[in-house]
Amino acid sequence: MSPAQGTQGAPQQATAPYADALAEHRDRGGLRFMIPGHATGQAGGSDRLREFIGATALELDIPQLVEGIDLGPGNAFDRARELAAAAWDAKTTWFLTNGASQGNRMAMQALAALGDRVLVQRSCHSSVYDGLVMSGATPEYLFPDTDPEHGIAHGITAAAAERALAAAAAAGTPFAALVLVSPSYFGVVADIPAVAAACHRHGAVLVVDGSWGAHFGFHPELPESPTRQGADIVLSSIHKLGGSLTQTAFLHLCDTPRAGALEPALEAAYRLTESTSLNSLLLASLDIARSELATGHAEMGAALASAAELRRLVAAAPGLRLAEPDFATRPGVVAIDPLHVSLDVRGRGVTGPELKTRLARAEPPVFVEIAAPTSIVALIGPRGTPDVAGLLRAIDRVAPPLAAGPARGEGALSTAAGARAGTLPAPPPGERVFTPRAAYLAPSESVPAAAAVGRISAAMLAAYPPGIPNAVPGERLTPELIDYLTTTAQLPGSYIRGAVDPEVSQLRVLRED
Numbered sequence: 001m002s003p004a005q006g007t008q009g010a011p012q013q014a015t016a017p018y019a020d021a022l023a024e025h026r027d028r029g030g031l032r033f034m035i036p037g038h039a040t041g042q043a044g045g046s047d048r049l050r051e052f053i054g055a056t057a058l059e060l061d062i063p064q065l066v067e068g069i070d071l072g073p074g075n076a077f078d079r080a081r082e083l084a085a086a087a088w089d090a091k092t093t094w095f096l097t098n099g100a101s102q103g104n105r106m107a108m109q110a111l112a113a114l115g116d117r118v119l120v121q122r123s124c125h126s127s128v129y130d131g132l133v134m135s136g137a138t139p140e141y142l143f144p145d146t147d148p149e150h151g152i153a154h155g156i157t158a159a160a161a162e163r164a165l166a167a168a169a170a171a172g173t174p175f176a177a178l179v180l181v182s183p184s185y186f187g188v189v190a191d192i193p194a195v196a197a198a199c200h201r202h203g204a205v206l207v208v209d210g211s212w213g214a215h216f217g218f219h220p221e222l223p224e225s226p227t228r229q230g231a232d233i234v235l236s237s238i239h240k241l242g243g244s245l246t247q248t249a250f251l252h253l254c255d256t257p258r259a260g261a262l263e264p265a266l267e268a269a270y271r272l273t274e275s276t277s278l279n280s281l282l283l284a285s286l287d288i289a290r291s292e293l294a295t296g297h298a299e300m301g302a303a304l305a306s307a308a309e310l311r312r313l314v315a316a317a318p319g320l321r322l323a324e325p326d327f328a329t330r331p332g333v334v335a336i337d338p339l340h341v342s343l344d345v346r347g348r349g350v351t352g353p354e355l356k357t358r359l360a361r362a363e364p365p366v367f368v369e370i371a372a373p374t375s376i377v378a379l380i381g382p383r384g385t386p387d388v389a390g391l392l393r394a395i396d397r398v399a400p401p402l403a404a405g406p407a408r409g410e411g412a413l414s415t416a417a418g419a420r421a422g423t424l425p426a427p428p429p430g431e432r433v434f435t436p437r438a439a440y441l442a443p444s445e446s447v448p449a450a451a452a453v454g455r456i457s458a459a460m461l462a463a464y465p466p467g468i469p470n471a472v473p474g475e476r477l478t479p480e481l482i483d484y485l486t487t488t489a490q491l492p493g494s495y496i497r498g499a500v501d502p503e504v505s506q507l508r509v510l511r512e513d
Helices: 017-028 047-053 055-059 076-087 099-113 126-135 158-170 192-201 259-273 280-295 297-316 324-328 352-361 388-398 416-420 436-441 479-488
Strands: 092-096 117-121 138-142 177-181 188-190 205-209 233-236 249-253 333-336 340-344 375-379 444-448 461-464 469-471 495-497 506-510
Touching: 017 076, 017 280, 047 055, 076 092, 076 280, 092 099, 092 259, 099 126, 099 177, 099 205, 099 233, 099 249, 099 259, 117 126, 117 158, 126 436, 138 158, 158 177, 158 192, 177 192, 188 192, 192 205, 249 259, 280 297, 297 340, 297 388, 324 333, 324 340, 352 375, 352 388, 461 479, 469 479
Parallel strands: 117 138, 117 177, 177 205, 205 233
Antiparallel strands: 092 249, 188 333, 233 249, 340 375, 444 506, 461 469, 461 495
């Protein structure tokens, strides 16, 4: 039974043993002749730091290797890890203080124990590519569905995964794993059970970067967690929509047939990627967030009600509409996260990036999470009940309804607003000449964009939107690709992540001497 079906009320999940142990240690007092150097609120120390973050935070900033907290049998940190694994029905859970980015790097390192070929959703986070650099694995790519209406990337389908996995197996070059993203930045959920079944038919493990779905599985109105849908490794970026402090995440190893081989490899990768001076405040925030997710049915219900009210207001507002019905028609989409609310703003005569900027500059400012050519996305936290009517009032102030404008639902990139931030069709990437690791370690140089034609990219370059890497280290830069990158960089609301400069006048390539 998953937490969404009722186990979130188990008494042990209401506890936060690691956080409680920190508080007990603080309350013991005593003299301390040890780190941290800010003196933990004792005589001396930094008055400015104390005023900035508060005395309590300093007092709870306790170093590692303290008996009962994280040292000795049955210590509080070990109990906290066991509770986190139980909350997600995982075999083992690691607390990460370098974010889900650390988890992606861990996963790529650990997969080397199973093989050196990995099938990767091309729009995975850059930390997946970092992990490929670290591991030396050879990637092949599955391109996600690109939404022509809104100019954004969604997910991959189970059918596409099956074709790629089957073809590799038939050729005698099977993949060790498939790495995908679900939900997407826009809350779009892939068919994880079907993809997991395809992976396991062909001997591959499934790694799910579930960074934007840390709250999944903790309420009947939410999608289920991938940890209960056949995935082998799942990343949960708890700070995003789970309630912990920024830079914190969980990596869950699920109880699947490959867990025995993966667990020691993940533990070794954890030691390689984690700090040797873990921050107690970050760890405690994970412990508390887990407890509140697992027991906070009523609070999650209130957040979902706020999201539903925002959707109702958007549906009734002139010149605004929900973009989610469009998302739901795309291939492979099985659900939309209720806490991601996507507003199509074309009817207000603005692009998503323009409206996001206007809202942030307003007084008082209003901040939204994401902007695409046609849309903005408002996130609501798992215990949040924000003033959703205030968001609509702010939009009315900075982008009032048009006296006469495009019909609601008119094609995204054909309206005046869409044209100003339109996306161009991306050319295919160039041939892969080296693995990401080999390219990363090779000598490189910056050259004018025109001189980079035919050269090997030393950088990952991705046009936003839609955010799919157009060039990965080790791939050849084609004339069509360079033209696409330089042209897209000039469009309002667009930029090229990984470029040497905003205009993409220079590109970093491997040296040829």
